[in-house]
Amino acid sequence: MARMHVETTINGESAEFLCQPGESLLDALRNELNLTGTKEGCNTGDCGACSVMLDGRLVPSCMVLAPEVEGRSVGTIEGVAQGDELHPLQQKFLEHAALQCGICTPGFIVAAKALLEKNPDPTEEEARYWLAGNLCRCTGYDKIIRAVLDTAAEMNGTNGAATNGAAG
Amino acid sequence: MSERKFKQVGTRPIRHDGLEKVTGRANFGADYSLPGMLQGAVLRSPHAHAKIVSIDTSPALEVEGVKAVISGRDFPIPTREGDRQQYGDVPDLANNVIARDKVLYHGHAVAAVAATTIEAAQRGAEKIRVEYEVLPPVLDIESAIAPDAAILHDDLVCQGPAPVPSSPTNVARRTLLSGGDIEQGFADSDVVVEREFTTPMVHQGYIEPHATVVETLENGNVTIWCCTQGPFAVRGLTASVTGIELSKIKVIPSEIGGGFGGKTTIYLEPLAVELSRRSGRPVKLVMSREEVFRATGPTSAGRVRVKMGARKDGRLVAAEVVMYYEAGAFPGSPVGAGCMCALSAYCFDHFVIDGYDVVTTKPRVAAYRAPGAPIAAFGVEQVVDEVAERLGLDPIELRLLNAVQENDVAPYGPKYQAIGFRETLEEARKHPNYSATLGPNQGRGVASGFWFNAGLQSSASVHMNEDGTAIVTTGNPDIGGSRAAQAIMVAEELGIGAEQVVPLVGDTESAGYTDLTGGSRTAYATGMAIIEASQDIVRQLRERAAKIWGVELDGVAWEDGRAVPSNGAASDVEPLNLAEIAAQMGATGGPIVAQAAVSPPMAGPGFATHLCDVEVDQETGKVTVLRYTTVQDAGKAVHPSYVEGQMQGGAAQGIGWALNEEYIFDENGVVENPGFLDYRMPVASDLPMIDTVIVEVANPLHPYGVRGVGETPIVPPLACVANAVAAATGKRFTDLPISPPRVLAAIDGD
Amino acid sequence: MAVVVFSSALAQHTGGAGRVEIEAARVADLVKALCERYPGLRGHIDKMAVAVDDEVHSDARFVRLKPDSEVHFLPRIGGG
Numbered sequence: 001m002a003r004m005h006v007e008t009t010i011n012g013e014s015a016e017f018l019c020q021p022g023e024s025l026l027d028a029l030r031n032e033l034n035l036t037g038t039k040e041g042c043n044t045g046d047c048g049a050c051s052v053m054l055d056g057r058l059v060p061s062c063m064v065l066a067p068e069v070e071g072r073s074v075g076t077i078e079g080v081a082q083g084d085e086l087h088p089l090q091q092k093f094l095e096h097a098a099l100q101c102g103i104c105t106p107g108f109i110v111a112a113k114a115l116l117e118k119n120p121d122p123t124e125e126e127a128r129y130w131l132a133g134n135l136c137r138c139t140g141y142d143k144i145i146r147a148v149l150d151t152a153a154e155m156n157g158t159n160g161a162a163t164n165g166a167a168g
Numbered sequence: 169m170s171e172r173k174f175k176q177v178g179t180r181p182i183r184h185d186g187l188e189k190v191t192g193r194a195n196f197g198a199d200y201s202l203p204g205m206l207q208g209a210v211l212r213s214p215h216a217h218a219k220i221v222s223i224d225t226s227p228a229l230e231v232e233g234v235k236a237v238i239s240g241r242d243f244p245i246p247t248r249e250g251d252r253q254q255y256g257d258v259p260d261l262a263n264n265v266i267a268r269d270k271v272l273y274h275g276h277a278v279a280a281v282a283a284t285t286i287e288a289a290q291r292g293a294e295k296i297r298v299e300y301e302v303l304p305p306v307l308d309i310e311s312a313i314a315p316d317a318a319i320l321h322d323d324l325v326c327q328g329p330a331p332v333p334s335s336p337t338n339v340a341r342r343t344l345l346s347g348g349d350i351e352q353g354f355a356d357s358d359v360v361v362e363r364e365f366t367t368p369m370v371h372q373g374y375i376e377p378h379a380t381v382v383e384t385l386e387n388g389n390v391t392i393w394c395c396t397q398g399p400f401a402v403r404g405l406t407a408s409v410t411g412i413e414l415s416k417i418k419v420i421p422s423e424i425g426g427g428f429g430g431k432t433t434i435y436l437e438p439l440a441v442e443l444s445r446r447s448g449r450p451v452k453l454v455m456s457r458e459e460v461f462r463a464t465g466p467t468s469a470g471r472v473r474v475k476m477g478a479r480k481d482g483r484l485v486a487a488e489v490v491m492y493y494e495a496g497a498f499p500g501s502p503v504g505a506g507c508m509c510a511l512s513a514y515c516f517d518h519f520v521i522d523g524y525d526v527v528t529t530k531p532r533v534a535a536y537r538a539p540g541a542p543i544a545a546f547g548v549e550q551v552v553d554e555v556a557e558r559l560g561l562d563p564i565e566l567r568l569l570n571a572v573q574e575n576d577v578a579p580y581g582p583k584y585q586a587i588g589f590r591e592t593l594e595e596a597r598k599h600p601n602y603s604a605t606l607g608p609n610q611g612r613g614v615a616s617g618f619w620f621n622a623g624l625q626s627s628a629s630v631h632m633n634e635d636g637t638a639i640v641t642t643g644n645p646d647i648g649g650s651r652a653a654q655a656i657m658v659a660e661e662l663g664i665g666a667e668q669v670v671p672l673v674g675d676t677e678s679a680g681y682t683d684l685t686g687g688s689r690t691a692y693a694t695g696m697a698i699i700e701a702s703q704d705i706v707r708q709l710r711e712r713a714a715k716i717w718g719v720e721l722d723g724v725a726w727e728d729g730r731a732v733p734s735n736g737a738a739s740d741v742e743p744l745n746l747a748e749i750a751a752q753m754g755a756t757g758g759p760i761v762a763q764a765a766v767s768p769p770m771a772g773p774g775f776a777t778h779l780c781d782v783e784v785d786q787e788t789g790k791v792t793v794l795r796y797t798t799v800q801d802a803g804k805a806v807h808p809s810y811v812e813g814q815m816q817g818g819a820a821q822g823i824g825w826a827l828n829e830e831y832i833f834d835e836n837g838v839v840e841n842p843g844f845l846d847y848r849m850p851v852a853s854d855l856p857m858i859d860t861v862i863v864e865v866a867n868p869l870h871p872y873g874v875r876g877v878g879e880t881p882i883v884p885p886l887a888c889v890a891n892a893v894a895a896a897t898g899k900r901f902t903d904l905p906i907s908p909p910r911v912l913a914a915i916d917g918d
Numbered sequence: 919m920a921v922v923v924f925s926s927a928l929a930q931h932t933g934g935a936g937r938v939e940i941e942a943a944r945v946a947d948l949v950k951a952l953c954e955r956y957p958g959l960r961g962h963i964d965k966m967a968v969a970v971d972d973e974v975h976s977d978a979r980f981v982r983l984k985p986d987s988e989v990h991f992l993p994r995i996g997g998g
Contacts, residue, residue: 036199037192041375042457046844077192090190097809100648102189103376103425132853140820141852329927344927429998504993535998581990582969687997769973
């Protein structure tokens with residue numbers, strides 16, 4: 001079957017790849033572009049491990065066809081840190097021990113970043129509902145939610161006020 | 169031991185593998201690729217129970233791009249000679265990896281294909297012709313043990329104490345523990361509560377599907393990259409199943425995206441090895457989520473009957489527990505462990521625990537976090553709760569009256585050494601969540617639980633860099649932060665910061681033999697090897713300093729990461745720090761390296777007490793968890809954040825098991841919910857913050873007092889949630905999950 | 919002499935004896951002597967975990983016994 005040529009923007013840089021017409025964006029990122037930071041947990045849009053940004057909107061990349069990103073802008077976990085500087089969410093995930101096995105972490109960070117861009121000061125409940133599309137089986141979510149709320153507080157300059165402290 | 173002043177143990181450094189994981193750089197099982205690599209697909213049985221009459225794989229080879237096709241007959245006939253004691257029965261394992269004569273569950277692997285693309289591999293698999301003679305499925309305990317049941321294994325003879333069936337049966341084993349005089353015990357009781365409980369089959373639910381890449385070389389050497397809790401287990405088991413010499417197989421563990429026991433065995437590896445051998449190309453096999461549900465995991469469905477008697481003063485007197493656990497397609501449910509855990513938290517003068525391992529045409533069970541214990545605790549801890557209720561006693565008070573402590577005899581024989589059960593109960597009683605005000609339709613539950621720590625075999629090596637930093641290598645994949653804990657232990661002994669230690673997970677050729685990351689054994693057993701090797705490093709550092717100063721070894725002490733003069737020797741010299749000694753390694757005897765190996769006994773068990781508050785929606789039957797509190801004896805928490813993480817994660821898994829999770833099979837044995845949409849694991853909006861209290865009663869077998877903490881947290885939640893729902897509704901829920909339809913039916917029964 | 923305490927299940931093979939005294943230097947010797955005295959135990963106790971003085975070993979063959987050691991045989995357990 002003839003492969004399709006797709007031109008797109010990934011993490012701010014122009015990129016092109018060949019893919020099958022029915023190939024998912026997830027598979028194209030991982031297999032054609034070697035961006036394996038985006039993970040596959042279910043391939044049915046239920047786990048959030050493959051979360052990416054598509055034109056500023058949070059999507060599960062397993063539910064997007066790769067040819068659909070022609071001319072559009074894709075953001076993946078590989079583009080979250082700027083140069084050698086981690087995004088505050090990445091730093092807070094480390095400080096709060098908000099990961100155990102780490103397979104869901106890229107998806108959570110991409111999704112949480114989307115949350116904070118839309119709602120810079122979420123309540124615990126808002127954070128929990130926004131992140132309800134991302135499954136984590138290790139942490140029970142406690143430390144993830146604390147990391148996200150603490151990031152928001154720090155980015156808003158209300159350091160630590162929104163959480164119960166680093167240790168949990 | 170307990171007086172030791174720790175400098176690093178108990179601190180919370182950032183984990184060493186964290187940066188790679190928050191940036192997407194870490195390589196998990198499916199992230200490996202090799203040049204020329206083929207993609208594989210597995211053909212799986214559409215029947216729950218059938219004889220394989222014939223398999224014709226040749227049509228697959230006609231599909232463009234297909235390079236190799238295999239079926240069960242391409243593997244050596246498995247023999248018991250290949251058994252490796254710690255990993256269970258090799259013939260059963262081999263027959264589970266790929267069916268030979270019979271398929272025993274829907275999803276059982278029958279054949280596998282490797283091709284240049286995944287699509288070609290899948291098309292090839294579809295072309296394989298398999299002729300089946302369909303047999304009746306056996307889908308629950310009742311029908312499995314019925315006299316006219318279809319028999320899964322013609323050669324299965326029940327083991328264990330009489331009376332057991334003597335002809336072929338679906339009951340693989342009976343486990344019996346007893347003490348005292350049970351009839352007398354019930355006669356002496358003022359209150360007797362008896363109930364029967366059921367729990368459904370559930371999956372570990374790790375987010376990362378099983379994945380492997382295999383490369384075979386012309387000389388027959390095999391390299392396996394895979395996500396596993398035990399690279400040495402993968403090596404040994406793959407050798408047994410494929411007939412390849414163990415020393416020709418190298419297993420390189422990837423980062424592992426969750427396991428919870430489910431990645432302690434093998435599924436794909438022998439298939440990928442055989443496909444790679446036949447094609448001469450590297451082969452990658454990755455399971456879909458549907459395959460994960462149909463063919464891996466799960467843990468047993470269980471049926472547990474509990475009868476318990478107590479005196480008016482709250483003293484538990486007698487208990488009888490009868491347990492049937494489904495093993496799935498092959499013997500090996502965790503019912504033995506369930507028996508050992510069922511009554512082990514309390515002192516009973518009279519008890520009988522009778523357990524049966526039952527095979528059914530469902531996926532073969534694998535270990536799942538404290539295997540067997542949550543199912544037993546779901547029954548026992550609810551009955552304990554009901555006894556307290558009948559006696560008008562506070563449930564924690566009743567547990568304190570009967571809690572085991574040091575020198576009490578466990579139902580399975582030996583006496584407990586130092587344990588922290590009472591301490592968890594006392595901390596739970598003091599916790600503000602135990603006295604928080606409850607509103608209408610809300611209820612509070614309490615439950616306790618315990619689990620063992622395996623000992624088994626571990627090794628570790630530590631070596632010094634020229635700049636005074638250290639590297640520690642073990643053979644334990646890191647499933648939840650163990651590398652951070654291992655670095656802390658080295659840092660503690662050397663007197664440096666944890667960030668100055670690089671912890672590595674070795675492969676089967678670079679690390680000494682080490683048993684699984686599992687059984688709550690890594691911080692305990694591997695930790696002992698790490699501490700011993702680190703102490704050897706310190707001794708060598710003192711020797712080097714002694715050489716530099718020209719004094720005897722006893723003239724050098726090690727304090728805060730520095731050699732300092734002692735015993736009046738060399739009193740005029742300046743202390744030497746690690747970097748200064750390391751810089752002179754060449755002149756003082758060469759590289760500083762150490763290794764240690766241990767095979768310790770099982771550690772004293774870890775106990776936990778949980779508190780749960782729920783609210784029950786009277787219109788929908790939905791149960792919302794309002795507060796959840798876990799109190800656990802960690803012995804000594806090396807990295808408290810990751811100890812808390814284990815407590816919170818185990819509690820969340822247990823809450824899912826209690827409220828939502830279950831395999832649903834149709835009448836033909838087909839799993840109807842093999843995906844995350846219909847197999848509903850807890851998401852962030854289902855849960856509150858999970859409060860943690862770490863109790864530290866030192867484990868006398870570990871130099872820091874460490875106990876394993878990974879498994880105990882999943883033992884109490886099933887009963888804890890059920891007890892809370894009972895308090896909120898006045899109804900006992902004896903069948904899991906406590907889903908909205910069940911709750912509504914019970915409420916509407918009023 | 920070491921004392922072996924049998925569960926009710928194993929006692930089916932010892933003619934009902936629940937506590938047996940036996941002279942043995944190591945667990946392997948003890949298992950051999952027990953199986954000679956009670957042939958029905960063969961195939962059972964040699965596959966079990968062993969508690970010696972309250973420490974549980976998954977493979978106890980070469981664990982030394984003290985003159986007053988207490989020994990229990992128990993099911994092997996697997997962890998997750």
